[in-house]
Amino acid sequence: MSHEEHIQxxxxxxxxxxxxxxxxxxxxxxxxxxxxxxxxxxGMAHESLPALRQFGWKFVSGSDWDAVQGNFGALPFIWxxxxxxxxxxxxxxxxxxxxxxxxxxxxxxxxxxAIASLVELLAAxxxxxxxxxxVLVMAPWLQQTVEPFLMEHFGFLPFFRGAPYxxxxxxxxxxIMIMIIPIVTSITKEVLLAVPLSQKEAAIALxxxxxxxxxxxxxxxxxxxxxxxxxxGLGRAIGETMAVTMVIGNTPQISLSLLAPAYTMPSVxxxxxxxxxxxxxxxxxxxxxxxxxxxxxIINIAARLLIWGVTRQQSSGGRK
Amino acid sequence: xxxxxxxxxxxVYFRETHAVKNxxxxxxxxxxxxxxxxxxxxxxxxLRSINRMHDMIPTARVTGRIIxxxxxxxxxxSSPVLIRRRVGMVFQKPNPFPAMTIYDNVIAGYKLxxxxxxxxxxxxxxxxxxxVALWDEVKDRLRRNAMDLSGGQQQRLCIARTIAxxxxxxxxxxxxxxxxxxxxxxxxxxxxxxxxxxxxVIVTHNMQQAARVSDNTAFFYLGELVEAGGTRKxxxxxxxxxxxxxxxxxxx
Amino acid sequence: xxxxxxxSLKNAGMMLLMGLATFIVLTPLxxxxxxxxxxxxxxxxLDFFIQIPSPPGESGGGMANGMVGSVILxxxxxxxxxxxxxxxxxxxxxxxxxxxxxxxxxxxxxLSGVPSIITGLVAYTLIVVPMHGFSAIAGAVALGxxxxxIVLRTTEEQLKMVPGTLREASLALGVPFWRTTLxxxxxxxxxxxxxGILLSIARxxxxxxxxxxxxxxxxxxxxxxxxxxxxxxLQIFNFAIAPYEDWHRLAWGGALVLVVVMFGxxxxxxxxxxxxxxx
Numbered sequence: 082m083s084h085e086e087h088i089q090x091x092x093x094x095x096x097x098x099x100x101x102x103x104x105x106x107x108x109x110x111x112x113x114x115x116x117x118x119x120x121x122x123x124g125m126a127h128e129s130l131p132a133l134r135q136f137g138w139k140f141v142s143g144s145d146w147d148a149v150q151g152n153f154g155a156l157p158f159i160w161x162x163x164x165x166x167x168x169x170x171x172x173x174x175x176x177x178x179x180x181x182x183x184x185x186x187x188x189x190x191x192x193x194x195a196i197a198s199l200v201e202l203l204a205a206x207x208x209x210x211x212x213x214x215x216v217l218v219m220a221p222w223l224q225q226t227v228e229p230f231l232m233e234h235f236g237f238l239p240f241f242r243g244a245p246y247x248x249x250x251x252x253x254x255x256x257i258m259i260m261i262i263p264i265v266t267s268i269t270k271e272v273l274l275a276v277p278l279s280q281k282e283a284a285i286a287l288x289x290x291x292x293x294x295x296x297x298x299x300x301x302x303x304x305x306x307x308x309x310x311x312x313x314g315l316g317r318a319i320g321e322t323m324a325v326t327m328v329i330g331n332t333p334q335i336s337l338s339l340l341a342p343a344y345t346m347p348s349v350x351x352x353x354x355x356x357x358x359x360x361x362x363x364x365x366x367x368x369x370x371x372x373x374x375x376x377x378x379i380i381n382i383a384a385r386l387l388i389w390g391v392t393r394q395q396s397s398g399g400r401k
Numbered sequence: 402x403x404x405x406x407x408x409x410x411x412x413v414y415f416r417e418t419h420a421v422k423n424x425x426x427x428x429x430x431x432x433x434x435x436x437x438x439x440x441x442x443x444x445x446x447x448l449r450s451i452n453r454m455h456d457m458i459p460t461a462r463v464t465g466r467i468i469x470x471x472x473x474x475x476x477x478x479s480s481p482v483l484i485r486r487r488v489g490m491v492f493q494k495p496n497p498f499p500a501m502t503i504y505d506n507v508i509a510g511y512k513l514x515x516x517x518x519x520x521x522x523x524x525x526x527x528x529x530x531x532x533v534a535l536w537d538e539v540k541d542r543l544r545r546n547a548m549d550l551s552g553g554q555q556q557r558l559c560i561a562r563t564i565a566x567x568x569x570x571x572x573x574x575x576x577x578x579x580x581x582x583x584x585x586x587x588x589x590x591x592x593x594x595x596x597x598x599x600x601x602v603i604v605t606h607n608m609q610q611a612a613r614v615s616d617n618t619a620f621f622y623l624g625e626l627v628e629a630g631g632t633r634k635x636x637x638x639x640x641x642x643x644x645x646x647x648x649x650x651x652x653x
Numbered sequence: 654x655x656x657x658x659x660x661s662l663k664n665a666g667m668m669l670l671m672g673l674a675t676f677i678v679l680t681p682l683x684x685x686x687x688x689x690x691x692x693x694x695x696x697x698x699l700d701f702f703i704q705i706p707s708p709p710g711e712s713g714g715g716m717a718n719g720m721v722g723s724v725i726l727x728x729x730x731x732x733x734x735x736x737x738x739x740x741x742x743x744x745x746x747x748x749x750x751x752x753x754x755x756x757x758x759x760x761x762x763x764l765s766g767v768p769s770i771i772t773g774l775v776a777y778t779l780i781v782v783p784m785h786g787f788s789a790i791a792g793a794v795a796l797g798x799x800x801x802x803i804v805l806r807t808t809e810e811q812l813k814m815v816p817g818t819l820r821e822a823s824l825a826l827g828v829p830f831w832r833t834t835l836x837x838x839x840x841x842x843x844x845x846x847x848x849g850i851l852l853s854i855a856r857x858x859x860x861x862x863x864x865x866x867x868x869x870x871x872x873x874x875x876x877x878x879x880x881x882x883x884x885x886x887l888q889i890f891n892f893a894i895a896p897y898e899d900w901h902r903l904a905w906g907g908a909l910v911l912v913v914v915m916f917g918x919x920x921x922x923x924x925x926x927x928x929x930x931x932x
Contacts, residue, residue: 103831107744110737111757114805117798118760121771124778179674187671196675203682205915207859209886210908213893214685217901259681266678290664313766320768322862323886327894347770347862354774355787355866370774374767381766385759452825459750486827496818500840510826513836559822566826 121374129368131361140368146333146349148358153365155372157333161343162373165250165325166318169257174311177262181269186295197270204263212327215256220247220328223255228340239337251339252328257318265314268388272306273299309387316380320373322347346373405430405570405600406451411465413446413455420446422624424465428617433592433601435615435632437608439647443624444604448572451602452488453481469570486510488570489563494579495555497547497562504543506558510566529561533591553584560591564599571595573603577610589614608648612636620644693909696902701910705873706888712899716907718874722883726793726868727854729878733797734857735850738804739839745805746812747834758809765802772798773863781867789875789882792868796857803856807849811842844926851922855915861886885911 132140132153143154180200184193224247231241276299284294300307330342331352346369357363406428413421421443428434436444446455453474455461467474474484497506507526511517517525526543530536535557539550547558556576563571573592577585592601592614605611611618612632619629620643628635628644639645700715707714741761745754776795781787815838823833839846861884864870869881870891889907892900 099832100830103834104744104748107740107747108753110740111742111744111754111805113737114741114757114761114764114801117775117801118764120779121767121775124775125771128774128778176674176678179671180678183671183675187668188675196679199679199682202916202919203686205855205859205919206685206912207861207886207915209859209861209890209893210689210912211685213889213904213908214688216893217905218684218688259685262678263682290660292664292667293660295667316766320766320770322768322770323890327890347768350770350774351862351865354777355869367774370771374771377766377768377771378763381763384766385762454821454824457820457824457830482827482829484827485825489827490821490825492818492821492825494818496816496822498819498822498837498841500843509823510828513823513826513828513832562822562826572825 122371125367125371125374129364129371132364132368135361136365140365141372144333144335148353148362151359151361153361155346155365155369157335158344158346158349158369159372160335161250161253161329162319162345162347165253165257165329165343165345166315166321168254169261169318170311170315172254173258173262173265173314176258177265177310177314178269178307180262180266181273182295182299184266184270185273186291186299197267200263200266204267208260208321208323209327211256211260212324215252215324215328216248219255220252223247223252227251232340240339243336243338243340245340246330246342248328248330248342249340250329250336250343252330253325253343253345254339256324256328257321260321260324261314261317264317265310268310268313269303269307272303272310275306276302305387309384312380312384312387316377316384319380320347320377322351326351346370402432403430404428405470406602407466407468408447408451409466409468411447411450411467412463413443413450414462415458416460420624421450424621424624424626426619426626426629428600428602430600431596431598432616433596433603433614434617434619435611436602436604436619436621437606437611437647438621438627440606441623442621444606444621445574446624447621448490448574448602448604451570451572452485452490454490456481486566487568488572489566489568490572491556491560491563491574491576493575495552495559497550497555497558499546499548501547502544503539503547503550503558506547507561507565509562525565529565530558532564532595533557533561534587535561551584553580553587556580556584556588557591560588560595564595568599570600570602573601575604575606578606585610608636620647622647689905689908689912692902692905693912696906697909701903701906706892706903707899709895709897709900714899714903716885716888716903716910718871718883719885719888719907720910722789722868722871722875723858723885725878726789726796726864726882726884727858729789729793730796730800730857731850731854733794734800734804734853737797737801738850738853739808739846741801741805742808742812743834743839745809747838758806761802761805765806768862769795769799769860770862770865773865773867776863776867784879786879787867787869787881789868789878789880792864792882792884793878795863795867796860799857799860799863800853803853804849807852808842808846811845811849812838814845815841848922848926851918851925855918855922858915858918859886859911861890 136153140153140155141159142156144156145152145154146157184197188196224245228245232245235241280298280302281294284298289297325345326348329345329348331344331348332342333344350366350370354366357366404427408424408426411421411424424447436447438444449455450463451467455463463475469487472479498509501509504526505512507529508517508522527536530539535554538554547555550558577588580588589610595601603615615632617630618632618635620627620635622643628639628641635644636648639648700713702715703717704715705718706716745758748754773795776791780791780794819837819841820833823837824830864884864887868884870887871881871883875882885907889904892904
């Protein structure tokens with residue numbers, strides 16, 4: 082019999098080396114993730130140097146954006162990003178948590194499952210399609226129906242002054258809200274499912290109604306996880322590019338009115354970067370990108386830490 | 402009687418836990434040696450140090466020597482891969498490779514580490530399956546998925562897979578504990594048949610099984626070797642009180 | 654008991670609010686779906702799949718160059734994203750427990766949250782600037798970078814589900830660790846890994862922002878990957894914001910195709926992974 086030879090043939094005399102090489106290769110690929118992240122920060126910082134040198138801190142406080150004159154102040158974009166994201170999040174959060182509660186606690190199993198899959202499916206629709214719908218369907222509806230109504234009945238407030246354009250801050254808030262609801266709902270649902278049955282049973286055994294059980298046992302237990310979901314939603318909202326670009330009106334101004342057009346950080350990059358007229362212009366856009374990157378990194382790290390905390394609990398608590 | 406494996410001053414640690422303490426034991430060739438003792442006594446740990454399975458666990462540390470024929474398994478120049486070719490292992494739960502056919506499972510040891518020509522493969526499959534008395538049961542469905550077999554058949558397939566690579570030693574870690582009585586019986590008969598060609602070390606928590614299949618028995622307690630010797634002697638006339646208590650079911 | 658009545662009223666009110674929230678959430682989502690199907694179906698015909706866009710003001714035309722461009726871009730992106738993701742995941746799952754692995758895992762999670770337009774800027778600095786021009790390669794790099802963390806994390810999850818007993822069985826046969834990893838561990842998790850890859854493809858298929866200043870888009874057929882190349886989502890964007898009815902029609906058609914393809918891929922992925930039992 083020649084089995085021994087087969088074994089020799091297979092060449093694993095050098096297998097110890099094989100293992101070492103294998104470890105090296107996989108480590109190389111894995112390490113590229115860190116490398117990409119570092120490269121991102123370093124590359125963008127380098128590319129935005131001209132703008133950093135020229136404007137310093139005035140870059141974030143200035144509100145004049147004029148490519149012809151070479152004046153670049155990013156405040157309108159920062160303002161637009163923060164206002165649109167926070168408003169959208171403020172509306173999306175209660176709606177998402179309500180929906181997640183409906184799915185996990187209220188709806189019959191099958192209906193809840195169906196809604197959950199639908200929501201997950203919609204989370205996968207690309208931004209540009211939300212934008213398409215936003216600009217061709219939602220904006221005209223806002224312009225013809227919603228905005229005239231708001232102006233007529235709430236026109237005394239500074240938030241609803243001006244002309245009904247359709248596109249503008251209100252449209253951006255709406256579209257961001259629609260887009261982040263699926264993701265916040267999905268994560269919140271996961272968090273709620275992780276609440277151990279024993280917690281809920283304890284509340285029910287005390288004679289709690291369903292709502293009291295949710296308030297006593299479910300929400301407190303899932304609090305940090307839900308917060309993580311909301312922060313992750315904020316990260317999405319602030320980085321949201323295509324849909325917002327298509328409906329916000331793209332005008333660098335700071336206005337209290339929700340009806341007025343505005344601009345966000347990702348939108349200005351999307352619109353102007355490919356056609357940036359001067360080195361300073363590209364550098365200014367890069368610096369906006371850098372600010373955006375730093376903001377989203379902070380948001381993401383915070384959210385991940387929160388969600389990691391919850392997942393760790395999950396390994397001890399029961400999941401369905 | 403030749404000594405196949407000589408264990409000298411073996412210690413195994415997991416982080417701070419001292420799982421196996423100063424164990425020295427001779428394992429004779431072409432005999433079945435049973436390792437018994439209450440759970441947590443380090444039975445499996447000792448077994449797994451004989452083919453360096455602890456290499457996989459970063460926190461594990463092994464000191465002392467295990468000499469197989471004349472090579473020190475833990476010598477720096479020994480390759481764990483070559484050691485494991487000579488020292489095969491059968492696990493507690495049958496673990497055939499789920500993505501492979503019955504046929505491929507038998508020659509997995511060759512397939513996974515190189516090539517094998519077709520005629521040789523056919524021969525190895527047939528002889529290995531015959532050796533474990535599985536051939537007649539599966540010869541018509543060699544291309545079926547291995548997961549279609551019953552638990553007992555799967556375990557015999559795993560033994561066939563182990564002997565297919567022609568080891569000298571077979572380690573068995575409670576090979577029948579997940580099986581029904583009839584399958585257990587078949588495995589025990591198989592062990593009896595295999596010992597003319599192989600040196601077998603079996604860990605079991607079932608004392609009747611140890612008494613039935615083994616020639617020698619080693620009793621462990623809390624990581625230490627309490628007593629080793631001929632099975633008949635250990636079970637009828639043990640020297641140590643602890644051994645007697647365990648054998649007679651007074652603890653453990 | 655009065656207290657009880659207040660409590661159950663409150664309970665009913667809250668349940669109603671949850672139902673209402675679900676209704677409000679689902680309405681726009683269903684409407685978007687409805688519009689894509691209705692508007693899209695009306696604009697899709699044979700020409701849509703074999704013609705390039707007609708000049709503004711002329712009717713007809715299609716998005717063939719965009720669809721082909723998207724396929725090419727995704728294939729090139731896969732060359733970057735899939736091996737990196739899979740081999741990286743092998744490191745994370747097979748050498749887990751070391752500190753570096755958790756750092757890498759964390760970085761991958763953070764990376765997946767970086768807005769895709771930023772990835773486009775990075776690809777611009779890495780590829781467009783040194784090559785002195787927009788190109789399909791740059792677009793593929795941007796998409797590939799987006800794929801990495803997705804493939805990496807889903808693959809790692811799958812590898813972790815492979816029972817340790819299979820690894821042990823292989824090692825005990827004297828198979829070297831690296832072969833065990835590639836041929837037993839990776840193979841046992843293959844179904845789930847393919848699912849992850851499909852999902853990552855579905856994700857980048859709709860990405861637009863990272864292509865804006867890398868692949869740039871092209872009204873005609875691209876002949877080289879060193880030239881700007883059309884992509885379906887880019888065309889949807891450009892046509893949607895243009896003032897021509899005919900282009901709007903094309904944009905809806907493109908949206909329907911994109912959604913159908915993406916859902917098709919997602920459903921295939923789910924179907925592929927329908928029984929996740931291993932061993």
